[in-house]
Amino acid sequence: MPRIDSALRDVGALDALAAGDSPVHRLDPRAKLLATAACIVTVVSFPKHEFAELAPLALFPVAILAAARVPFGLIGRYLLLASPFAVMVGIFNPIFDRAVATHWGPMAVSGGWLSFLSILARFVLTAGAALALLASTGYVNVCAGLGKLGAPRVLVTQFLLLYRYLFILADEGARMVRAHALRSRTGRPAALRVWGSLAGHLLLRAHDRGARLHAAMLARGFDGSLRPLRALSWSRADGAFLAGSLAFFALVRFGHLAERLGRLTLEVLR
Amino acid sequence: MSHHIVEARDLEFAYPDGHPALRGVSFRIEHGESVGIVGANGAGKSTLLLHLNGCLLASKGSVRVGDVPVTSATLPAVRRSVGTIFQDPNDQLFMPTVGEDVAFGPVNMGLPAGEVERRVRESLEAVGALELRARPPYRLSGGEKRAAAIAAVLAMSPDVLVMDEPSSGLDPRARRRLIELLAGFRHTKIVASHDLDMIQDLCSRTMVLAEGRIAADGPTMEVLGNLELLARCGLEPPLRAQGCPACGRACRTSLTGLTRRTEG
Numbered sequence: 001m002p003r004i005d006s007a008l009r010d011v012g013a014l015d016a017l018a019a020g021d022s023p024v025h026r027l028d029p030r031a032k033l034l035a036t037a038a039c040i041v042t043v044v045s046f047p048k049h050e051f052a053e054l055a056p057l058a059l060f061p062v063a064i065l066a067a068a069r070v071p072f073g074l075i076g077r078y079l080l081l082a083s084p085f086a087v088m089v090g091i092f093n094p095i096f097d098r099a100v101a102t103h104w105g106p107m108a109v110s111g112g113w114l115s116f117l118s119i120l121a122r123f124v125l126t127a128g129a130a131l132a133l134l135a136s137t138g139y140v141n142v143c144a145g146l147g148k149l150g151a152p153r154v155l156v157t158q159f160l161l162l163y164r165y166l167f168i169l170a171d172e173g174a175r176m177v178r179a180h181a182l183r184s185r186t187g188r189p190a191a192l193r194v195w196g197s198l199a200g201h202l203l204l205r206a207h208d209r210g211a212r213l214h215a216a217m218l219a220r221g222f223d224g225s226l227r228p229l230r231a232l233s234w235s236r237a238d239g240a241f242l243a244g245s246l247a248f249f250a251l252v253r254f255g256h257l258a259e260r261l262g263r264l265t266l267e268v269l270r
Numbered sequence: 271m272s273h274h275i276v277e278a279r280d281l282e283f284a285y286p287d288g289h290p291a292l293r294g295v296s297f298r299i300e301h302g303e304s305v306g307i308v309g310a311n312g313a314g315k316s317t318l319l320l321h322l323n324g325c326l327l328a329s330k331g332s333v334r335v336g337d338v339p340v341t342s343a344t345l346p347a348v349r350r351s352v353g354t355i356f357q358d359p360n361d362q363l364f365m366p367t368v369g370e371d372v373a374f375g376p377v378n379m380g381l382p383a384g385e386v387e388r389r390v391r392e393s394l395e396a397v398g399a400l401e402l403r404a405r406p407p408y409r410l411s412g413g414e415k416r417a418a419a420i421a422a423v424l425a426m427s428p429d430v431l432v433m434d435e436p437s438s439g440l441d442p443r444a445r446r447r448l449i450e451l452l453a454g455f456r457h458t459k460i461v462a463s464h465d466l467d468m469i470q471d472l473c474s475r476t477m478v479l480a481e482g483r484i485a486a487d488g489p490t491m492e493v494l495g496n497l498e499l500l501a502r503c504g505l506e507p508p509l510r511a512q513g514c515p516a517c518g519r520a521c522r523t524s525l526t527g528l529t530r531r532t533e534g
Contacts, residue, residue: 012409164407168360168408213361213362215320215356215361216356216364218345219353220374220375220422221375222374222378
């Protein structure tokens with residue numbers, strides 16, 4: 001559970017970063033949201049064995065993180081936390097797909113390894129772009145942007161409340177685990193049965209909390225939709241940022257930017 | 271003014287599992303009155319409070335707030351005039367920042383932006399928490415959360431303030447500050463609490479609930495001075511009436527001299 005604690009502290013850290021001020025922070029959340037979505041779509045639109053062609057896309061999250069002065073270490077830690085999922089998705093590819101697909105110098109590379117690397121690269125790019133968005137915009141503003149872009153109200157409300165109560169739920173969970181640890185024999189992990197009971201109690205508590213929360217919301221005139229306070233304003237800089245990002249993605253996707261850059265580098269070296 | 275009265279007539283309520291929580295509760299609270307509701311755990315205090323803002327609707331009997339009976343059709347009007355401060359401020363602070371949370375009610379009332387801003391500022395100032403405005407609620411201390419929750423309710427400018435255990439979880443100084451704050455409000459106040467000392471400070475009238483019925487209803491000093499009544503209802507006299515902790519002798523300002531039966 002301490003791991004969950006520290007993960008939540010990291011979420012808080014992201015929010016603290018989002019409260020900063022930089023040209024990227026000042027962009028309209030909608031512009032950043034759309035550009036990030038376009039980046040993710042571009043990444044997943046490449047064929048499955050593509051690896052090198054993806055590389056220039058890293059510029060997008062890196063540029064945002066650098067301009068927003070977000071420490072790369074923090075983002076790296078997040079990526080590491082989530083990486084087991086990406087590894088699990090691709091880990092069997094090298095076993096099933098052993099046909100040689102390409103040669104890197106003297107090394108023959110199978111299609112399986114290539115697609116595995118491609119999956120990892122895609123994970124780093126998409127998750128990195130999403131984290132860059134969060135760190136430079138803030139969760140609440142992202143939700144406001146989503147709402148303004150026409151996402152269903154219910155969904156946006158869910159997102160906002162999820163974020164608010166994540167901390168309380170984790171606190172409750174941590175307290176239960178601590179209470180269990182204090183009364184159980186040391187050095188022994190809890191039995192599966194106990195975990196089941198803990199999880200069940202957590203669910204019931206969350207349900208009760210939900211009911212009380214709903215009562216509190218109704219008592220203050222809630223009618224089904226959270227009305228955002230902040231007015232979003234679209235400026236010329238937002239348009240320029242979005243247009244620039246889209247042009248860059250198009251160039252990477254259709255203009256074979258990676259290949260051209262490679263050739264250019266070789267020529268310069270010669 | 272008649273529209274700040276709160277009245278219950280033969281109020282009965284049973285939870286869906288069949289457990290009867292209220293078994294015929296009647297009272298009338300006049301404009302500007304400050305009423306304490308005390309009772310043992312499970313006596314029905316919280317259930318009663320939830321009826322006053324229509325979060326629960328009576329199985330039998332009726333509740334009136336001002337001239338309006340509390341029914342599902344009148345809920346918006348009732349909730350505008352009755353502000354409820356819940357026991358756990360975590361249940362009440364659900365918006366990302368304190369400022370937005372305080373604005374939640376006024377925005378739902380459809381007020382223009384300027385008016386919302388004015389109310390947020392004024393109610394945060396009233397509880398001395400203006401500097402918390404931009405903070406997320408989960409980073410606040412217990413006392414700060416309580417203050418923010420009260421501000422959130424004040425921002426709707428209710429006529430009646432209903433509070434469930436407002437002093438629970440507060441340190442002594444925060445509790446004292448809360449009592450002073452609440453004493454300064456001119457609203458009709460209904461306070462349910464186990465903190466009988468606070469009730470004695472805040473409320474001129476006290477109702478004792480026991481097993482879903484009103485066991486006593488009268489001036490606070492009389493009710494809290496009736497040891498036999500308190501014992502029967504699972505309560506103890508306020509700490510300050512319990513005599514000197516060192517020698518056990520009753521202190522001079524003790525309520526015990528006032529003992530009189532006040533059964534309703």
